[in-house]
Amino acid sequence: MNRPHLLYRLEHLVVVSVAAVVIRLPEAGAVALGVALGWIASSLLRIRRVVVRENLGRAFPERSPGWYRRVTRASYRHLGREVVSLLRFGRMLPAEIRSRCEVEGLELIQGPLARGQGVIVLGGHFGNWEVAGASLTARGIPVDAVVRRQSNPLFDEYMIHARRRLGWGVIYQHKATRRVMKCLQDSRVVALVADQNFTGKGVFVDFFGFPASTVRGPGILAIRTGVPVLFCDPRRLPGSKARYRVRFSPILYEPADDLEENVHRLTRAYMASLEEVIRESPEQYFWFHKRWKTQPKVREPGSSVKVAQGATENPSHAEYAQGDVD
Numbered sequence: 001m002n003r004p005h006l007l008y009r010l011e012h013l014v015v016v017s018v019a020a021v022v023i024r025l026p027e028a029g030a031v032a033l034g035v036a037l038g039w040i041a042s043s044l045l046r047i048r049r050v051v052v053r054e055n056l057g058r059a060f061p062e063r064s065p066g067w068y069r070r071v072t073r074a075s076y077r078h079l080g081r082e083v084v085s086l087l088r089f090g091r092m093l094p095a096e097i098r099s100r101c102e103v104e105g106l107e108l109i110q111g112p113l114a115r116g117q118g119v120i121v122l123g124g125h126f127g128n129w130e131v132a133g134a135s136l137t138a139r140g141i142p143v144d145a146v147v148r149r150q151s152n153p154l155f156d157e158y159m160i161h162a163r164r165r166l167g168w169g170v171i172y173q174h175k176a177t178r179r180v181m182k183c184l185q186d187s188r189v190v191a192l193v194a195d196q197n198f199t200g201k202g203v204f205v206d207f208f209g210f211p212a213s214t215v216r217g218p219g220i221l222a223i224r225t226g227v228p229v230l231f232c233d234p235r236r237l238p239g240s241k242a243r244y245r246v247r248f249s250p251i252l253y254e255p256a257d258d259l260e261e262n263v264h265r266l267t268r269a270y271m272a273s274l275e276e277v278i279r280e281s282p283e284q285y286f287w288f289h290k291r292w293k294t295q296p297k298v299r300e301p302g303s304s305v306k307v308a309q310g311a312t313e314n315p316s317h318a319e320y321a322q323g324d325v326d
Helices: 004-023 027-044 049-059 065-089 093-101 107-114 131-135 153-165 173-185 217-225 259-278
Strands: 101-104 121-123 143-147 169-172 189-193 204-209 210-214 231-234 244-250
Touching: 004 027, 004 065, 004 153, 027 065, 027 189, 049 065, 049 231, 065 131, 065 231, 093 101, 093 189, 101 259, 107 169, 107 244, 121 143, 121 217, 131 143, 131 189, 131 231, 131 244, 143 153, 143 173, 143 244, 153 169, 169 173, 210 259, 217 259, 231 259
Parallel strands: 101 244, 121 189, 121 231, 143 169, 143 189
Antiparallel strands: 204 210, 231 244
């Protein structure tokens, strides 16, 4: 872990200061502050504006310039609001979290847990994936999330505490393999957000019609353990008050005899589920990431490229990663 130098300390001070203000403000004021922060990031600092525009253009090539501008602005506002929601939800009692989160498909989790099985939940950087976990823990369901360690150790520690206030167990990627297996054996929910570009031993699947390198670990884990694997859609509902509809649904695919083919099919079904919800509410997706950065190597005509960089059957710790940061 990196030692906290001056820049890290300044970043941490900004985060702590914003959090202190957000927690003390009335909800309407806190939401307004989040929207303002999104506007600053978009219009003044122009953080990743080019990346957002390129991603939207690739995913929705048929849209007009006006549509791209509207969705871009809405995406930054959404991000600001959801940062505020994460900070405020960590201070709420379970009863209030339950009242703000409508959960559909809860029986798909409760049934296997009651039978002594674990459950894998796959989500994307859509809606508010942090609140999705809180909607379960507030209902007494044990959740462990695989997370990436942040480069700023002070911010990393802050995020771990924030997630634990939401009731999550936290598993760092470099310790993922054994910890994940133990959690599933103990009849817990393991949550993974695995929709970002992966430069390691990824599997290429279509995402908005383009090959996207995606981490293989969740697919291998689901196939080898045989536990149910669900997709999570944690969508923010309209209105000034932070309310969500968290929907769980099975990730279904036609099984094959080959492990690698099964990993490909499951991962493709996962990305298809995510693409579907993004098309319904594109402003709630995290367009700031270079999702299509890694592309397949050129092969001879007629060959099929599915696995990036010589994948093997045994997942490493890194294969539970959430993707690259850029």
